Amino acid sequence: MSSGKNRLNIHLMGAPEIHIASANPAALPLNHLKARALLFYLAATGGTHSRDHLATLLWSEAGSSKAHHSLRTGLYHVRQALQNGGAKSALVSDGEMLGLHSDA
Secondary structure (H helix, E strand, C coil), X not given: CCCCCCEEEEECCCXXXXXXXXXXXXXXXXXXXXXXXXXXXXXXXXXXXXXXXXXHHHCCXXXXXXXXXXXXXXXXXXXXXXXXXXXXXXXXEECXXXXXXXXX
């Protein structure tokens, strides 16, 4: 997100809200709790994390295969929400590593 006009804004004080700073400042709909948790974790830590780490962190109650499937599903929902908000490039996936683009 080199232009900066589609900046990702996350507010966690009070009711959590996700906004894309653009012409339409409406809250980004991301209604899946684990997908929201994934996005919030990536934003709060500011780094990249392995898929294994994220799957274990968010789906520790499931087996490895099921946790990775749930992570893929969560990533799908995050990508869809970001794409619909005009911030498709905010999520960075480099093989096994995931994070948010530093400009986001």
